[in-house]
Amino acid sequence: MTDEDVKRWQTILEVGPAASVQDIKNSYLRLRRLYGGGSIVLEPLEDEFPEKRRMKILVDLEEAYTRLLEMYRSRASMDRTAGQAADAIAAGEGPDAAGPGTPYPIEEMVYSGPALQRARERQNIDLVEISKLLKLRTELLKALEEERYEMLPEEIYLKTHLKNIAACLRLKPAKVVEDYLGRFREWKRTR
Amino acid sequence: MSNPAQPVKEGEIWAVGGGKGGTGKSFFTSSSGTQLAKKGRRVVLVDMDIGGANLHSFFGISRPQKSLTSFFEAGTKLSDLAVATDLPNMSLITGDIHSISSDAIKFGQKLRLFRQIMKLNVQNVVIDLGAGSHANTLDTFLIADKMIVVLVPEVIAIENMYHFVKNTLFRKVKSTLKDYGFKEIVQHIWDRRQSYGIKNLKDLVDYLKASFSYIGTILDSELANFKIHLVVNMARSNQDILLGASIKSVLTKFLGVTVLYSGYVEYNDVVWKAVRERKPFMLNYTATGCARQVETIVDNIMHGREVNVPGGYS
Numbered sequence: 001m002t003d004e005d006v007k008r009w010q011t012i013l014e015v016g017p018a019a020s021v022q023d024i025k026n027s028y029l030r031l032r033r034l035y036g037g038g039s040i041v042l043e044p045l046e047d048e049f050p051e052k053r054r055m056k057i058l059v060d061l062e063e064a065y066t067r068l069l070e071m072y073r074s075r076a077s078m079d080r081t082a083g084q085a086a087d088a089i090a091a092g093e094g095p096d097a098a099g100p101g102t103p104y105p106i107e108e109m110v111y112s113g114p115a116l117q118r119a120r121e122r123q124n125i126d127l128v129e130i131s132k133l134l135k136l137r138t139e140l141l142k143a144l145e146e147e148r149y150e151m152l153p154e155e156i157y158l159k160t161h162l163k164n165i166a167a168c169l170r171l172k173p174a175k176v177v178e179d180y181l182g183r184f185r186e187w188k189r190t191r
Numbered sequence: 192m193s194n195p196a197q198p199v200k201e202g203e204i205w206a207v208g209g210g211k212g213g214t215g216k217s218f219f220t221s222s223s224g225t226q227l228a229k230k231g232r233r234v235v236l237v238d239m240d241i242g243g244a245n246l247h248s249f250f251g252i253s254r255p256q257k258s259l260t261s262f263f264e265a266g267t268k269l270s271d272l273a274v275a276t277d278l279p280n281m282s283l284i285t286g287d288i289h290s291i292s293s294d295a296i297k298f299g300q301k302l303r304l305f306r307q308i309m310k311l312n313v314q315n316v317v318i319d320l321g322a323g324s325h326a327n328t329l330d331t332f333l334i335a336d337k338m339i340v341v342l343v344p345e346v347i348a349i350e351n352m353y354h355f356v357k358n359t360l361f362r363k364v365k366s367t368l369k370d371y372g373f374k375e376i377v378q379h380i381w382d383r384r385q386s387y388g389i390k391n392l393k394d395l396v397d398y399l400k401a402s403f404s405y406i407g408t409i410l411d412s413e414l415a416n417f418k419i420h421l422v423v424n425m426a427r428s429n430q431d432i433l434l435g436a437s438i439k440s441v442l443t444k445f446l447g448v449t450v451l452y453s454g455y456v457e458y459n460d461v462v463w464k465a466v467r468e469r470k471p472f473m474l475n476y477t478a479t480g481c482a483r484q485v486e487t488i489v490d491n492i493m494h495g496r497e498v499n500v501p502g503g504y505s
Binding site: 030031034039042044045049057 | 346349350390391433434436437438440441444445
């Protein structure tokens, strides 16, 4: 990774060189929402701003966000005490940000509803934030975390929601879907 | 977020436009002018909102006897036109023009007007452009040192603003290349843009640069000065405030122009009250959040800086 890469990612994410992890996250979420479609800022230009270009922006955003956070993490893990690790997690660096010796689990064993909630809270992400981003009701997200299965939609929809939620929380979508749906099916079978 | 401060130029023209009516262009012209005057600068405000001139109302001044009409039609001296305001170092030239339509004032006449204003030993001219994207309006916008766009957070205003900025940029590109004998070519390519695979103005500029290498240098240097200072007015939420950052993002990606998000003014009934009472806002409501926000915006525009947007996302 060169300084130019870093500068390019910062430009893509529209943040300055002094941006904190939280600034980067805010900007990333805002831009993802903006170029994800349906924004009043982009709507008037729809004819002139082709879908392909919008998608390219989204792909670039993902890359810049992932790589920039990776950089912050590797920097942080080099000279970090346990106290700093906790601060970093509180600042939203993510569950696997703390490096070795962290008091927080790096990866949940099974992605149950409460495990998803923990992963979300560790990253300081509000339910409302996810709700806005994915255009899902907060009640639904809450039911999902609390495993109130009767409130949840059909499996086919649920699967899509889980994938998107996993992406928001930077977890492995396949594992989240597999774990959660496993529990969901079990409940359905015994009902 | 903020750029290194740029030195403030003497004798600067600020032009306030943005396409849609009712976004607060006159409010911002009057408030920013007052703020500049409060900072000790010698200011003249010019109301170019032909047909809808109302800048004088923001200062509690009755419709003046002499307006720009006399300048254009009867050759009245500019120093005789300027109306005094509550501040000794700020005067106002009103555009209450009944007899002529906006088309009737030739751009050359306007240029003569601004040159004469500058001769009055003025440090800042702030022009209220009024609504619309008429060619004459765009040309006036383009001669300004600071091109300011005022917007409210609603879809029609955003749409009109894009139209306004796009047209301004297209005019700028055409007039830049006109001197090099390229004016017809630019229009020709634009008219047949579909067959060239050109979707928008940025594509057009990129195409021109790629096809005629020396045009690239010309356009780069000319467009480097094309800077829009964006002001979001009547913001009611964090989301509205962040809208400015999103518009900056889209305009940069979509038109390839430099946009500086100068700041926002929150919605407050007090502004409406001030207008109704015919009291200059920046002199009578100094303690309000709105007044402080105008101060910030004026500082940011003067020094080419940007506002710090709060956390969250729109």
